[in-house]
Amino acid sequence: MEPTAKDNTNATILLMGLRRGGKSSICKVVFHNMQPLDTLYLESTSKPTTEQFSSLIDLSVMELPGQLNYFEPNYDSERLFSSIGALVYVIDSQDEYLNALTNLSMIIEFAYKVNPKINIEVLIHKIDGLSEDYRIDAQRDIMQRTGDELLDLGLEGVQVSFYLTSIFDHSIYEAFSRIVQKLIPELPSLENMLDNLVQHSSIDKVFLFDVNSKIYVATDSSPVDIQTYEVCAEFIDITIDLDDLYVENERTKGAVASGRDKELKSISHLSNGSILYLKQMIRGLALVALIRNDDVRKGSTDTNQDKSLAIIDYNVNLFKQSLIKIWKNSRLEQPTPNGGVADQLA
Numbered sequence: 001m002e003p004t005a006k007d008n009t010n011a012t013i014l015l016m017g018l019r020r021g022g023k024s025s026i027c028k029v030v031f032h033n034m035q036p037l038d039t040l041y042l043e044s045t046s047k048p049t050t051e052q053f054s055s056l057i058d059l060s061v062m063e064l065p066g067q068l069n070y071f072e073p074n075y076d077s078e079r080l081f082s083s084i085g086a087l088v089y090v091i092d093s094q095d096e097y098l099n100a101l102t103n104l105s106m107i108i109e110f111a112y113k114v115n116p117k118i119n120i121e122v123l124i125h126k127i128d129g130l131s132e133d134y135r136i137d138a139q140r141d142i143m144q145r146t147g148d149e150l151l152d153l154g155l156e157g158v159q160v161s162f163y164l165t166s167i168f169d170h171s172i173y174e175a176f177s178r179i180v181q182k183l184i185p186e187l188p189s190l191e192n193m194l195d196n197l198v199q200h201s202s203i204d205k206v207f208l209f210d211v212n213s214k215i216y217v218a219t220d221s222s223p224v225d226i227q228t229y230e231v232c233a234e235f236i237d238i239t240i241d242l243d244d245l246y247v248e249n250e251r252t253k254g255a256v257a258s259g260r261d262k263e264l265k266s267i268s269h270l271s272n273g274s275i276l277y278l279k280q281m282i283r284g285l286a287l288v289a290l291i292r293n294d295d296v297r298k299g300s301t302d303t304n305q306d307k308s309l310a311i312i313d314y315n316v317n318l319f320k321q322s323l324i325k326i327w328k329n330s331r332l333e334q335p336t337p338n339g340g341v342a343d344q345l346a
């Protein structure tokens with residue numbers, strides 16, 4: 001049976017590319033926390049696979065094996081392409097990629113015809129094996145050739161985004177974050193709220209992370225620096241590991257008993273004076289902020305620091321309340337299959 005996307009949602013990502021390009025590895029590393037080196041032993045995928053992930057949106061990731069011929073008559077490619085939000089095409093940059101580019105333009109031509117709203121995303125993958133100069137050259141070459149092919153097909157207006165990625169560093173998470181964000185209808189409101197939070201709380205950079213995958217579903221509008229992303233993403237793991245070490249105290253026991261889940265929160269003072277702040281949100285999300293402001297910097301008095309953190313706490317709580325409202329409203333607009341509004345927030 002062919003894979004079909006869930007009805008009423010276009011938050012479906014279709015992963016395509018030639019054999020051994022790295023599609024399964026990407027899925028395993030990003031969504032299943034597999035260690036990158038363990039992907040060496042992955043078997044070639046022979047059947048289309050679909051996986052569901054629940055975050056701020058319900059995301060489906062569908063992988064089509066490299067050897068499959070999607071255009072043979074008994075394969076309903078039209079239905080498949082019309083139901084997806086993003087087509088992610090993986091190109092192995094360490095291999096000869098001309099065949100992949102021909103395959104890519106053929107797929108873009110078909111996908112665009114069936115579904116002009118589809119986001120087309122190209123991963124120039126396995127860049128860990130290339131020197132810095134060669135990466136830029138490969139990217140330029142791939143972009144140029146794809147542009148030429150699309151021009152020949154009369155598709156010069158089609159928007160294609162390119163990302164340099166590897167499973168051995170954070171580039172694959174950064175790329176997937178941007179790909180997933182494009183599928184979240186509430187993104188402009190979320191960004192606006194995060195900008196407000198930054199402005200009123202002396203925060204330098206803030207991310208709304210999906211805790212399991214370390215994809216950030218939103219961030220404020222200042223540019224993302226990959227080092228800041230890394231520090232914030234690792235802070236989630238540290239917080240969770242430390243949290244597991246502690247036994248429940250009376251307060252959290254009370255919260256659990258009264259039906260409320262224990263809310264994860266952590267603050268860490270770094271040796272360079274910055275502060276990392278994490279607070280659990282809803283739907284497996286956590287807000288992580290980097291605070292470099294002078295008010296809370298090392299050297300300022302403890303009382304000042306406490307005051308600033310209290311303001312941040314207060315504003316983050318307001319943010320969380322707004323997030324709950326946004327999420328509830330979006331569920332009201334898209335009724336669940338049984339007609340009710342899902343009320344499970346954690």
Ligand SMILES: Nc1nc2c(ncn2[C@@H]2O[C@H](COP(=O)(O)OP(=O)(O)OP(=O)(O)O)[C@@H](O)[C@H]2O)c(=O)[nH]1
Nearest residue numbers: 020021022023024025039040044045066126166167
């Ligand atoms: N160096 C490097 N190798 C990678 C990277 N990503 C995946 N690989 C390796 O590429 C090989 C093929 O990966 P797969 O994930 O099986 O490729 P696939 O696209 O799913 O292949 P099919 O299932 O045949 O369609 C594996 O040995 C991975 O370890 C990467 O970022 N860098």
